[in-house]
Amino acid sequence: MANIAVARIKREFREVVKSEEAAKCNIRVELIDDNFTELRGEIAGPPETPYEGGKFLLEIKIPETYPFNPPKVKFMTKIWHPNISSVTGAICLDILKDQWAAAMTLRTVLLSLQALLSAAEPDDPQDAVVxxxxxxxxxxxxxxxxxxxxxxAEAPKSKKDDEFYDKVSQLAEMGFDRHKALTALSAHEWNMERATQDLIS
Amino acid sequence: MSEADADMASQGSDPDDEGLSDSSYQDYSDEDINDYYNYGPDDMEQDDRGQIFDPEAFEYFLFNKEEACQFLDERVAELTQTIQFSPQVSHTIGKVLLQAHQWVLTEVMERFREDSVQLMVDCRILPPPSRAKQVEPPPKQCPVCLQAQEEKDLLSLACNHKFCTDCWQRYFQVQVEDGVATGVECMWSDCRLITTEDFALSILKNSPVTLRRYQQFAFNDYIKGHYQLRWCPGPDCDVIYMAPQPLGRKVQCKKCKTCCCFRCLKDYHVPADCPTIESWLRKCADDSETANYISAHTKDCPKCNICIEKNGGCNHMQCFQCRYDFCWMCLGDWKTHGSEYYECSRYKENPNIANESAQAQAREALKKYLFYFERWENHQKSLKLEEQTFQRIQHRIKEKVMNNMGTWIDWQYLLDAANLLHKCRYTLEYTYPYAYYQEGGPRKKLFEYQQAQLEAEIENLSWKIERAEQTDRGDLENQMDITEKRRLTLLRDFSES
Structure with a gap:
């Protein structure tokens, strides 16, 4: 690991920990290994969005050429969002690609991802179905x-969403994998027949 | 074609070959055409110099890298001299301004006169006025590597975002690795200012390998960005075409012999224009499955039903067994293919189609596409088969010369005829995508009429060339003249000006 990358990550790590947002439990970051190549991030689902109250884990990998190339970030928590793959967690966000600038930091990345959860860009999708x-x-x-x-993402449950749980449970009782059943239902407007068809084929 | 062949051919008729053997890079001029067609140009349009208007004439040059570099530098010099830059504005900024405007000099000058500051902001040389006095990074520290630096070691663009030389250098290395050169931006987030060539040079002066790659990529960007320049699309070819008027006309590389359309760099395609040929090729790629079945190479003789394989380019077929003359395209009697009645290039649309069901309409649409595709593909195949005819002719000429039956020059007219046939059939091939997208009306009728005429003459020419031994030379040359005239007439009336 290049010296400059290590120096930067150390500093950025401290920046996140000490930040205002961390104090309000909006963002968090922790180290995975001692040589600063991999980190684990966490962002809170923003208020007044379907993600409110959820906690979303992120895998952050620091390339050798950091900060001249962006960190590689993906969602570890499964999420239903137009710019995030519901299968792999891959993210479509300009600052993680060609709009990255060497002066950006982990904190700006986490805050940008949080902003992405509040404001999706459906015209530049990662997951076409969503x-x-x-x-x-x-x-x-x-x-x-x-x-x-x-x-x-451990978001609090409310009564009115029982309908979806019942449908997933029904399919699970038929022997389908719970996550696969949920994915099939989500992709087919919660239509049981079409979801079942999809699962069988 | 070897050099010797090219020279021989240029004594004959084909203006294309004239262009090839010409020692200057310029394409054939009007005079060449004029000389050859000087007899009886009554039906030709003439321009004010009394010369015949040639719909295919196109001025272009072939550059090597040095010549292209010089050409670019001259444009920059022209710009900097004309608009009297202030002292701090240099050659390298001129390049940025031109690159941002596809190198259209007049546009840059006009915008400069209107509002020079706005131009500099739009071209990302100066920061927008609202941002000009933004906060600077903490003094004496590089915001990227966070190392303490002397003030003099920190460098910035006009935006005043300062970074240390080491970071700039590493940053350039990463960018050049990704093939970015003229678009390398400031490292500050949200700052879109771009680095100039001089700046890159000063940063990379101690890393010659990166610098060389940077310069290669930057040069490539300039060629791709310049409205008058194109890289030759030939494999591994480093020739650059320059056309003062960037039109969809034919250019040929002298080095790799690639022949293409200047504007879109695809195979040359008059009378169809670039968007037409692009949609056509895409359509052909999409519909290839449906078109597969027509790629069979054999048909049965309509009279005696013997299976016939087409082994020549000519569509005028004569059954080997029953001697019936028929047309390969429509399987009709060839006798009805006199110039006035030649109709198998014309698609007859069902006049009642608007009232038919959706299914019938879809069938009709497919039928229409297949009609044009069949003809387009058939001529493509004919071109291939006629290449073999060309080889055979060359072989026969050699034999004749060996047996003291005339000299090489005596038989050149046969090669000229084969070359001309290729050129005419090539144009004919591309009339079909054009016709497919052309809307109905009197112009389409005229187009189809001319297309039919050209088709008929080409088949006559092909027939005569395949039987060159029995054909009188005068007769053949007469046929060549008629065919080329038909081709030029069609192009004159229908290719975009």
Whole structure:
């Protein structure tokens, strides 16, 4: 690991820990190994979004050429969002690609990701299925995204979402994997018949 | 074609070959055409110098890298001399301004006269006025490596975002690694200012390898960004085309012999224009499955039903068994293919189609596409087969010369005829994508009429060339003249000006 990358990560790590946002439990970062090549990030789901109350874990890998190349970041927590792959957690965000600048830091990355959760860019999608739903049936997208946050990101549950749980449970009782059942239902507007068809084929 | 062949051919007729053997890089001039077609140009349009208007004439030059460099430098010098830059504005900034405007000199000058500051902001040389006095990083520390630095070791662009030389150097290395050169931006977040060549030079002066790659990529960016320049699309070819008027016309590389359209760099395609040929090729790629079945190479003789393989380029077929003359495209009697009745290049649309069901319409659309595709592909195949004819002719000429039947020059007209046939059939091939996208109306009728005429003459020429032994030389040359005239007439009326 180049000296400059290590020096930067040490400093940026401290910056996040001491930041205002960390004090409010909005963002967090921890070290995975001693040579600063991998970190674990966490962002809170922003208020007034379907992700509110959820905690989203991020895998952060620091390249040898950091900070001249961006860190490689992906979601470890499964999430239903137009710019994040519901399968791999890969993120489509300009500052993690060509709009990265060497003067940016881990803190700016985490805050940008949090902003992405508040404001999706459906015209520049990573997950085409989610983006299509976001544009065509915004209400169903919100409900689905909230359900995913409750299922995977420990967001608080409320009574009104029971319908989705029942459907997933029904399919699970038929012997399908719970996550696969949830994915199939989400991709087919929670239509049991079409989701089952998808799972069988 | 070898040099010797090219010289021989240029004594004959083909203006294309004239261009090839010409010692200057310039394409054939009007005079060449004029000389050859000087007899009887009554039906040709003439320009004010009394010369015949050639729809394919195109002025272009072939540059090597040094010549292209010089060409670019001259444009920059022209700019800096004309608009009297203030002292701090240099050659290298001129390059940035031109690159941001596809090197259209007049546009840069006009914008400079209107509002020079706005131009500099738009071209990312100066920061927007609102940002000009933003906070600076903590003094004497590089915000990237966080190391303490002397003030004099910190460098910045006009935005005043200061970074140390080491960081700039590492940053350039990473960017050049990714193939970025003219677009390397300031390292500050949200700052879009770009580095100039001089700045890169001063940063990379101690890393010659990176510097050399930077310069290669930057040069490549300039060529790609210049409206008059194009890299030759030939494999590993480093020739650069320069056309004063960047039109969709034919250019040929002298080094790798690639022949293409200057504007889109695809195979030359008049009378179809660049967008037409692009949609056509995409359509052909998409619909290749449907078109597969027509790629069979054989058809049955319409009279005696013997299976016939087409082994020549000519569409005028004569059955080996029953001697029936027929057309390969429509399988109709060839006798009806006199110039007035030649109709198998014309697609007859069902006039009632608007009232038919959606399914019938889809079938009709497919039928229409297949009609044009079949003809386009057929001419492509004919071109391939006629290449073999060309080789055969060369071989036969050699034999004749060996047996003291005339000299090499006596038989050159046969090669000229084969070359001309290739050129005409090539144009004919590209009339089909054009016709497919052309809207109906009197112009389409005229186009189809001319296309049919050209088609008929090309088949006559092909027939005569394949039977050159029995054909009288005068007759053949007459046929060549007619065919080329038909081709030029069609192009004159229908290719974009």
């Amino acid at each position: 983006a299509k739903q976001y544009k065509e049936n915004r209400h169903l997208w919100e409900k689905t995204a909230r359900h995913w946050a409750q299922e995977y």
